[in-house]
Amino acid sequence: MFSTRIIQTGIRMCDRSIASIENQLQNMPSITFGRHHRKGHQEEVLRYYTNSNGNRKKVEVSRASPRWNDLLPLAQRRARLEETLESLKKEKKALRDMLLGRSVGSSPTTAPAAAPNKTSREEYSYDAWNKLQEAQNRNIANGYEHGRHLFRSKSELLIAELLEELGLEYKYEPVIKINGKTRWPDFAVYCPEINRYFFIEHLGRMDEANYRADNLAKMEAYEKAGIRNGIDIIYTVEFGEGFFNLDSVFGKLLGLVAAQSYSLTRNARA
Secondary structure: OHHHHHHHHHHHHHHHHHHHHHHHHHOOOOOOEEEEEEOOOOEEEEEEEEOOOEEEEEEEOOOOOOOOOHHHHHHHHHHHHHHHHHHHHHHHHHHHHHHHHHHHOOOOOOOOOOOOOOOHHHOOHHHHHHHHOOOOOOOOOEEEEEEEEEEHHHHHHHHHHHHHOOOOEEEEEEEEEEEOOEOOEEEEEOOOOEEEEEEEEEEOOOOOHHHHHHHHHHHHHHOOOOOEEEOOEEEEEEEOOOOOHHHHHHHHHHHHHHHHHHHHHHHOOO
């Protein structure tokens, strides 16, 4: 059972995915699959509507039409997006029901997650960062090469370029142990302003239900291990094609540095 915090994160992710897909649907032609009954048999067609002089007219395109091959990819993409949208809405409802059950006093099926362990400055020090080993996987299919690294996605490459532009040292896919299980966060980044390092996890396909569920479980594991969101790790999120804003990564980096600086100053006063 996920913790309340992770459930709330899942709901926010669903909301962003839903908004992204609805925006894509709104900005693409409304072409759908259908069947035309003619002389005792059915014929598969693609349907869309046109407006002429204020009149809405239905247009059907059969497989025999030369337009079929042009319209088919658009119809298939729309169908996939609509199916994903319906799945996301069901998932969000299930998460909200789970959260509502807790708010009215329902007992969770498993014990609540233990409070995250407090971490010391030494655990995220430059010396500790130097000891981290990169996975160095050179067998990444369709990877994006930059410098000495082969990245799994273009978005990860863009994050690496941003870190370099900011003068921040990073390690790609460092190997760490979480409760005896090996994990590979996307980046470990050392920040001299706060004299410590932190992790970045890029979640690149959060419009896919299985991928989203796997990563919520990963976030839960990090939380239970005391790796704090916004302090020890930041998550960058992407929902489908073309839905990645590098400015948001920059904003999260600034937010983490500010949060760490405040934490260090507060601890010094204590």
